[in-house]
Amino acid sequence: MTLHIFNPEHDIALAANLENFTSPHAGRQLRYELGYLPALWASADDVVLVDDVHEAEKNFQMFRTYVKRMGLRNNNLPSAHFVTKRELASLTEVCRAEPWGWDLAVRTMLVKNGISGTILPSISDVENVRQLSHRRITAQMLPLMQTEGTLGEAHEFFDSESLRSWQQSRGTVVVKAPWSSSGRGVRFFKDIAWNVNQEGWLNNVLKHQGSVMAEPYYNKVKDFAMEFECRAGKVSYCGLSLFDTSNGAYTGNILATEKAKEQMICRYVAEAYLHEIKEKAIIALEQLLATDYEGPLGIDMMIVNDGEDGLKLHPCVEVNLRRTMGHVALCLSELCNPDHDDEWVRVMRNQGTGLKLRLL
Template identity: 45%
Template sequence: MDLHIFNPEHDIALAYDVPHLTIPHVAQEMRMNLGFLPAFWAKDGDAVLVDDIKYALKASKQYKGMIADVLFVEKTDLASLPLDGVKPWGWDCRVCAELAENGVAADILPTEGQLADVRRFSDREQTKEMLHAVRKGIEGDTCGESFVATAMDEACSIIRQLGNAVVKAPWSSSGRGVRYVSDAADQPKLSWIRHTLQHQGKVMIEPRYNKMCDFAMEFVSTPDGGVRYCGLSVFKTLNAQYTGNVVGSERFKRDILSRYVSETLLDDIASRLEQNLTAMLSGRYAGEFGVDMMVVAGAEGNRFLLHPCVEINLRRTMGHLALSLYGGDDEHARLMSIVHDVNYQLKLQRIEGEYVNVL
């Protein structure tokens, strides 16, 4: 029996890197309302940790037939479960401490060194080296560069050189650690940069592109040390925050992206990432993860370029959830979204017409 956990506070926990942390209300509510989500990718007989069993049973009832036959459990049940392994949304020292303090055996939890590796490889600075490796030899079809600043004057200098830039905290939850700035950045944004430098030691600065489409490639790092491509994730964002995912066949998603870039390029990028990420993660991380990408308009305005590594999310992603939700219906693609209406809810809507028109 494996124990699955949806811990959406993971990115915040990585930033603070402490075993005990009061998480924001939004993340607490999301964990409470959507704690049943691992039932979509768990196996029959597995356990899913939730805040409230009755709530999880009620929230998951509408998805009967789509989810596994799992056992919903609360923290007080953990010590008595015959667990073979633990699979959270993402590993961090907070969720590890939470499990250990509630009776989960240390031999099925990651070591301090393994937790440190997850945090190190989740640092947005990793994209700098990965971009260089993945783009080598295909620079004409791709774009992407990333700069590291460890001091305020250095950050301002890079921003001035770029003109329009995206500044990112090394660790942060979706959208909350990203600021769009120009060479005439206002005081609140400069204050945020200064605060991030003080608390995280650096910021990442990238050019701001004319984005046409968000997407990702989803992978899994296997216990034997290999990295395997799982599928495409085509999603929508608003102000750098996730809003929804396409649930459909690989063919449907490739058709969307092939309006901008060739399928040969997509295959090449997937292969390059498998190779480079195997070298990076082998023996250090096993589990699902994703690499965010985007299609941007070229400077000339008559072609599109692929940015192959906007961010590496070393955890399960909403893209993986979308892959789990796909039931083989090649005729009707759907849009998956997380909405808040009194409570957080998972919504699935049939996509009518051409999805590319609403990106």
């Protein structure tokens, strides 16, 4: 039996690195409303930890009904066994735990509520995941993924003066906190004369996280990602994730067959080129982290308009060492696609009390 946990506050918990971490309200609300999500990939004998069993059952049933109303086949949608923290100590058959992402807070919560530490990663293992989740992994990945037609660079800075000196030759740059959630912890520095808010944010991140990552600003044309899974030191490819963002925050995923998604991306890059990047990503991931990480992960990428040089691919904007909404979209595409029609495309969005699908 595997215990599944949806802990969407994971990225913020990594930054805090506390055993007793209280998620911001938005994270708690998301966990309450979408706590049923792991039921989509859990096996029949597994259990899913939720805040409220009644709420999870209601929201999961609402989603199943919504899928049916959209005219999609939903007989593949699994049933689910939801539990709360109060029941964890009695679940003696649990032999594995799989959260959205591993951090010190989720491990501590499981131990405090009766899950044996012998089936969990050790504290040092969790710290290894945290260090690998530092955004410097992007700077390490990029040289291993570059090929003709790619661009991208990322640099780590430990003080404001070295960052300012580097920015002078770059103009607008994107500065990122080492650990932060999607759309947060990112600032655009456009002028050499930084304002008070920029100075304050930068100094605060340097004080609490030790460094910042910075990269040139690119003229983005299209966001997408490649999703992977790492097991026993080997990395396998799961599929493409085509998603939308607003002000850097995730807003929705396209649900489609792999062929249809490839066709969308191949409007910008050649298919053979896309496959080359995938193979380079697998090699780089196995080289840098496969011995220290087990579970799902994703690499955010983007198509960039590089002016006179035309469209180029940034092969590694971010590495997410956790499950992503891209993995959820892949799971839903497999569960809900009735005919495996290459033109079957819908958009998944988080709206209110659950996931919603709508026609493109």
